[in-house]
Amino acid sequence: MNSTNRVIAVFVAFFIMGIIRQFVGVAVFPEQYKEQKSLKSMCEEIDAKCPMTVDKNTRVDSCTFINKKHLQFTYTLLNTIFDDIDHEEFELSTKKNLVKSFKTGKQQEFFRRNRITIEFVYADKDGITIANIVLEPEDYAY
Numbered sequence: 001m002n003s004t005n006r007v008i009a010v011f012v013a014f015f016i017m018g019i020i021r022q023f024v025g026v027a028v029f030p031e032q033y034k035e036q037k038s039l040k041s042m043c044e045e046i047d048a049k050c051p052m053t054v055d056k057n058t059r060v061d062s063c064t065f066i067n068k069k070h071l072q073f074t075y076t077l078l079n080t081i082f083d084d085i086d087h088e089e090f091e092l093s094t095k096k097n098l099v100k101s102f103k104t105g106k107q108q109e110f111f112r113r114n115r116i117t118i119e120f121v122y123a124d125k126d127g128i129t130i131a132n133i134v135l136e137p138e139d140y141a142y
Helices: 003-028 031-036 039-048 087-104 106-114
Strands: 052-055 058-067 070-077 117-123 129-135
Touching: 039 058, 058 117, 087 106, 087 117, 087 129
Parallel strands: 070 117
Antiparallel strands: 052 058, 058 070, 117 129
16 A cells, blocks of 8 residues: 555544544443434434534545444545545555454444444545445454
8 A cells, every 4th residue: 555545544544533532422422322312313413513624634524324223424535536546445444444443442332332334435525435434343343
């Protein structure tokens, strides 16, 4: 993997963890949240804050509730052009980093415990999809 793809993949993985911690973690991890609100409500709360520029390279565009065990986050890599990235390497590296984070992260305990499928869609600055990464519960379970 070239250094640009590696940097982007690592950045995206860490960024996703930050978003989950910032917007999901605050809402999900208190015990009261689990009892009072559904995954759908949580996703709607996140989506209401979108689009949200996180930094000069990344924007969260949406959180979509697919069903009670599946949600999707959509991101735009603001300074990335579709043809300038090795999509296969980006997807493999990013998924590897996401799986590692979801297996071990305290912030992801909610997802592990509830066996949630999480889909991450990445688009370039023109809206062209670069990667669609799906984490199934089996991917990140202990």
